[in-house]
Structures are given as C-alpha cells and as structure tokens.
Amino acid sequence: MTLVLTPLRAIPLIRPGDDLADIILSALQPSSLELQDGDILVLAQKIVSKAEGRLMDLAAVVPTAKALELAASSQKDARFCELVLRETGEVLRVGPGTIIVQHRLGFVCANAGIDHSNVAGEGSAEQDWVLLLPENPDRSAGLVRERLETASGRRLGTMIIDSHGRAWRLGVAGTCIGLSGLPGLVDMRGQSDLYGFTLRVTTIAAADELAAAASLVMGQAAEGTPVIHVRGFPYPLREGSLRELIRPKELDLFR
Amino acid sequence: MTLVLTPLRAIPLIRPGDDLADIILSALQPSSLELQDGDILVLAQKIVSKAEGRLMDLAAVVPTAKALELAASSQKDARFCELVLRETGEVLRVGPGTIIVQHRLGFVCANAGIDHSNVAGEGSAEQDWVLLLPENPDRSAGLVRERLETASGRRLGTMIIDSHGRAWRLGVAGTCIGLSGLPGLVDMRGQSDLYGFTLRVTTIAAADELAAAASLVMGQAAEGTPVIHVRGFPYPLREGSLRELIRPKELDLFR
Numbered sequence: 001m002t003l004v005l006t007p008l009r010a011i012p013l014i015r016p017g018d019d020l021a022d023i024i025l026s027a028l029q030p031s032s033l034e035l036q037d038g039d040i041l042v043l044a045q046k047i048v049s050k051a052e053g054r055l056m057d058l059a060a061v062v063p064t065a066k067a068l069e070l071a072a073s074s075q076k077d078a079r080f081c082e083l084v085l086r087e088t089g090e091v092l093r094v095g096p097g098t099i100i101v102q103h104r105l106g107f108v109c110a111n112a113g114i115d116h117s118n119v120a121g122e123g124s125a126e127q128d129w130v131l132l133l134p135e136n137p138d139r140s141a142g143l144v145r146e147r148l149e150t151a152s153g154r155r156l157g158t159m160i161i162d163s164h165g166r167a168w169r170l171g172v173a174g175t176c177i178g179l180s181g182l183p184g185l186v187d188m189r190g191q192s193d194l195y196g197f198t199l200r201v202t203t204i205a206a207a208d209e210l211a212a213a214a215s216l217v218m219g220q221a222a223e224g225t226p227v228i229h230v231r232g233f234p235y236p237l238r239e240g241s242l243r244e245l246i247r248p249k250e251l252d253l254f255r
Numbered sequence: 256m257t258l259v260l261t262p263l264r265a266i267p268l269i270r271p272g273d274d275l276a277d278i279i280l281s282a283l284q285p286s287s288l289e290l291q292d293g294d295i296l297v298l299a300q301k302i303v304s305k306a307e308g309r310l311m312d313l314a315a316v317v318p319t320a321k322a323l324e325l326a327a328s329s330q331k332d333a334r335f336c337e338l339v340l341r342e343t344g345e346v347l348r349v350g351p352g353t354i355i356v357q358h359r360l361g362f363v364c365a366n367a368g369i370d371h372s373n374v375a376g377e378g379s380a381e382q383d384w385v386l387l388l389p390e391n392p393d394r395s396a397g398l399v400r401e402r403l404e405t406a407s408g409r410r411l412g413t414m415i416i417d418s419h420g421r422a423w424r425l426g427v428a429g430t431c432i433g434l435s436g437l438p439g440l441v442d443m444r445g446q447s448d449l450y451g452f453t454l455r456v457t458t459i460a461a462a463d464e465l466a467a468a469a470s471l472v473m474g475q476a477a478e479g480t481p482v483i484h485v486r487g488f489p490y491p492l493r494e495g496s497l498r499e500l501i502r503p504k505e506l507d508l509f510r
Contacts, residue, residue: 003260003472093508100508108423163457167422167509168363169430170502171440171460173467185426202418205426206471212428213468216461217258219489234474247425253348253355254422254509 003232005217006031007225014046014226016053021147024227033229040157040182040233041148042214044226045133046115048140048160054132056083074099080114080130087112087132092255105137106246107177108255109164134160137178138242145180157182157237161211167254174215176207176245183207184244186235205245206235258487260472261286262480269301269481271308276402279482288484295412295437295488296403297469299481300388301370303395303415309387311338329354335369335385342367342387347510360392361501362432363510364419389415392433393497400435412437412492416466422509429470431462431500438462439499441490460500461490 008027014020024041028034049055063071063078067085071078073094081099085091088101092108101112113133134140137160145158159179163172176184188202214228249255263282269275279296283289304310318326318333322340326333328349336354340346343356347363356367368388389395392415400413414434418427431439443457469483504510 001472002262003468005258005468007257095508098508102423163459166460166463166502168357168502168507169460169463169500170506171458171463171500173460173463175424203426204418204470205421205424205428208421208424208426208428209467209471211467212464213258213260213471215459216464216468216489217256217487232472234471245424245426247421247423251425252423253350253353 001232001234003213003230003234005213006033006229006231007217008033008227008229009225011047011225011227014050016050016055018051019147020047020051021144021151024144024148025151027227028229031229035148035152035154035156036231037155038157038231038233038237039154040159040210040230040237041144042159042161042210042218042228042230043141043144044218045113045137045160045162045177046131047226048134048137049131052134052140054134056130056132058083058128058130070094070099076111080111083114083130083132084112087114102255103133105133105177106243107164107175109162109175113162113177133162133177138180139178141178142180155181155237157233157240159207159211159214161215163215174211174213174218176211176242178242179207179240181239182210182233182237183235183240184242206233207240207245256487256489258468258485258489260468261288261484261486262472263288263482263484264480266302266480266482269305271305271310273306274402275302275306276399276406279399279403280406282482283484286484290403290407290409290411291486292410293412293486293488293492294409295414295465295485295492296399297414297416297465297473297483297485298396298399299473300368300392300415300417300432301386302481303389303392304386307389307395309389311385311387313338313383313385325349325354335366338369338385338387339367342369357510358388360388360432360497362419362430362497364417364430368417368432388417388432393435394433396433397435410436410492412488412495414462414466414469416470418470429466429468429473431466431497433497434462434495436494437465437488437492438490438495439497461488462495462500 010027058079061079063082067082070081093100141158164175265282313334316334318337322337325336348355396413419430
C-alpha cells in the first residue's frame with residue numbers, strides 16, 4: 001500500500017487553551033482531506049504543549065541546590081536545570097552544553113524535552129519562556145483522537161512526536177512520545193519471510209518509523225507545519241501506548 | 256509538500272549477479288511510475304547484498320580462537336561469530352543471544368548486520384547460509400543511481416536501508432546504511448523558526464527519517480517488498496554519504 005503524508009498548511013500559531021481537534025478539523029478542509037478509517041494524525045509536541053499551557057516563565061523558577069550543581073556541570077541556566085530535574089526520572093549523562101536524561105515519561109532525551117525555540121511568551125522577554133512536554137502525551141493524543149473520531153465517524157489514530165538525538169548516530173530524528181489508537185510496536189515474530197522461513201527477530205517500532213516519516217514532512221523551520229495527515233499506515237490499528245516503545249532498564253545495554 | 260512512498264510490487268526474488276537497476280526500471284512500469292527529478296529509490300539491504308553475492312556458507316568458515324570466545328559468551332554459532340568479527344570494527348556489548356558491534360562501515364548494530372532470515376542457499380541446508388552487508392553501501396547506492404539516472408534522464412537519489420535496534424527503545428526501525436545523491440544530514444542551524452528566532456540545535460538526520468518511512472512501507476514479512484519509490488523528499492538533493500550520519504566516538508556518550 002502507498003503511504004501518503006500530507007502536511008496541513010492551515011494550522012495557526014497555537015496558544016494556551018486552543019482546541020487542537022477543532023483546529024485540525026478546520027485545517028483538513030483547505031487540504032481537501034476527508035478523514036477515512038485508518039487515517040492517522042501526527043502532531044508536533046510543541047503545539048500540544050502550548051495548547052495545554054505548558055509554557056513556563058524561567059523568572060518564576062527557583063533552582064534547588066541540585067539544579068545549581070547541574071547548571072555548573074552542564075553550563076546551562078540553573079532555572080532551566082531546575083525544570084529539567086522536575087521532569088526527569090534519572091540523569092544519564094552531563095557534559096558542557098549537554099544533559100541527557102530519562103524523562104519521567106520513560107524515554108531518553110536531551111534536556112527532558114524542554115525547549116526554547118518556537119516559544120513566544122506574552123509580554124515578556126521571549127528567552128525567559130520555555131516549553132515543557134505535555135504532562136501525559138498518550139492522554140493528550142487520546143483526547144484529540146476521541147474528538148476527531150466523534151466528528152468524523154471514522155476509526156483513527158493520533159500520535160505526538162518530538163525530535164530526539166540518538167546514541168551512535170548524528171542528527172535528530174522524529175520520535176513518538178505519545179500515541180492513541182495505533183500500535184507502538186508490531187510483533188512480526190512467527191510470521192513467514194519471503195522464503196517461508198520463520199522470522200526470528202523483528203518487533204517493528206512502527207510508531208517510531210511513522211514518527212520519523214512525519215517529522216521529515218514537518219520540517220523544523222519557518223515553513224514547517226505541526227500536523228501531518230497520514231494515509232496508508234500498513235498495520236492494523238489497535239489501542240497502543242508509549243510504554244510499548246520504552247526499553248526496560250534491565251534490557252538496556254547502553255545506559 | 257506531500258510525501259508519497261510507493262512500494263514496487265514487481266520485484267522478483269534476487270539472485271547473485273542480478274542487475275538491480277534493470278529490475279527497478281522494469282518494476283516501475285506496472286506501478287505506473289515515471290521517474291521525476293528529485294525522486295528517491297530506497298532499497299532493502301538484503302537485495303543489494305544478494306545481488307552482490309554476499310551470501311556466505313557457514314560450512315566453509317573456520318572460526319578463530321577469538322570467534323570461539325565470542326561464541327561462548329554470546330551463545331551463538333562460532334562460524335557465525337567469525338563472520339561477525341570479520342565485519343566488525345569494535346565489539347561493544349555481548350550477552351546471551353546478543354552481539355552489538357560497531358560495524359567496519361561505522362554504524363552500531365547487532366551481529367554486524369549479518370542475517371539468517373530471507374536467505375536461501377543453492378542446493379544446501381538453508382540454515383548454513385548467511386548474508387553479509389554490502390561491501391560498500393554508498394558505492395552500491397551510487398551504482399544503482401547512476402544507472403537509473405542514465406536511463407531516465409532525471410536527477411535521483413538512492414538509499415540502502417537495514418532494520419536496527421536502538422539504545423533506550425524497543426523494536427527495530429529502518430536506518431540508512433548507504434546513500435547516493437541525497438543528504439545524510441540537513442543542517443538547519445541559523446534558520447529562523449516560526450517566531451523568527453534562530454534555531455539553535457537541529458541538524459536533522461533526514462536520511463534516517465526517510466529510511467524509517469521506507470521501512471514502514473516495506474514491511475518485513477512475506478508480503479513485503481524490497482524497493483520503495485519516494486516522491487516529495489522535502490530537502491534539496493545533493494551528494495551525500497553514510498559518513499555524515501555516524502557519530503564520532505569522541506562525541507558519543509553511550510558506547
């Protein structure tokens with residue numbers, strides 16, 4: 001099946017309290033897209049965080065002693081480090097300019113996913129505002145999905161993505177941080193390969209593959225767009241969760 | 256721009272010596288695809304390796320002492336371990352059933368990318384045949400690209416992908432192991448974001464994002480297809496190399 005990823009061009013700048021489902025439904029029309037069963041909507045983390053009011057004013061943050069320590073070793077703002085620590089399960093690596101953590105949500109990423117860019121505060125110096133990840137991205141994805149399904153009468157999937165660096169390889173790639181209505185992993189074990197032999201390995205990180213695909217279409221700069229419509233996802237939709245994709249610490253050889 | 260990934264359905268089982276460019280050109284016709292400037296063809300590693308005769312008969316492999324050691328610690332076949340070591344720059348982690356190495360080509364993967372599945376020998380017990388990665392995937396991609404460009408008169412990109420496990424996350428995802436005519440990384444630093452601020456991070460692993468997208472469409476099982484046609488890659492084509500994507504050891508906090 002052909003996989004088609006279409007950016008929705010009519011998404012306005014998102015503000016706290018905005019209704020993302022309504023905005024997506026409105027944006028589908030100029031793109032001449034009518035939702036069908038099996039379609040998936042991929043949302044950039046930033047618009048979900050903004051709609052949920054996850055903007056934080058650094059001026060209001062008081063760093064703890066631990067944050068001051070992290071600020072010294074990472075050469076980052078202590079108030080920023082304080083927010084990173086609040087969002088962090090475990091700090092994995094720190095170096096000048098680099099903080100890699102296991103986020104409280106389970107995945108490993110830089111700066112606990114807290115972002116300075118594309119963040120605009122209201123009547124304040126913009127560099128004092130930062131944007132935290134959604135509190136519960138699976139839930140956020142589920143809420144948008146429920147609204148879109150109700151409005152369309154279709155069986156849909158929704159996913160929230162961020163750009164993560166990787167061990168071993170340079171550059172960031174789109175990565176799933178929350179999903180609803182589609183599989184995180186697809187287990188191919190036991191299926192036959194082209195020669196009729198049983199596949200041995202191969203649990204496919206289907207949601208992450210789709211996240212990377214959508215990220216490619218989103219872009220990162222001014223001409224980017226934060227919502228991608230996907231048609232042709234090749235696996236059956238089902239209930240899913242970010243948790244599927246998180247490698248348990250005891251199975252992780254690289255922490 | 257919309258990104259469209261179309262699997263080429265008419266790819267036969269590949270044998271050593273097959274001409275992949277000819278096979279792709281023939282397969283484009285039943286898919287009603289005429290190549291255009293900017294199109295990219297993504298090839299599964301397996302068909303490139305097979306066409307290049309990278310099948311090895313384990314029965315002909317004599318393990319060294321080092322391979323016998325690795326076989327003991329990994330609980331894998333010593334002849335298989337011998338081939339892994341020949342393809343390896345550095346062994347990073349070994350456990351029961353697991354060998355993670357830096358491949359001689361630079362990337363980190365399991366078993367040096369050597370594969371048992373989808374491998375059929377000629378008149379021999381199939382489990383004795385394994386498939387090594389192409390000797391030089393950038394070059395392999397370049398050769399196919401040159402032939403396709405000559406035949407079509409179009410400016411194209413070609414990429415070879417494999418499925419790699421990841422640190423921190425479960426499941427395998429499509430990953431670029433060789434490319435020609437497209438960027439590995441796209442450097443967005445210095446560009447403006449939606450609010451006119453300068454993007455600070457954000458070198459995008461565009462080739463890996465495309466690899467993941469193509470992998471999603473390929474699938475892994477019997478109904479899978481090893482060549483994907485891509486239209487709408489959002490960045491300008493240029494000469495590229497796998498080397499762009501490899502994180503230098505001194506910049507890698509997780510080895």
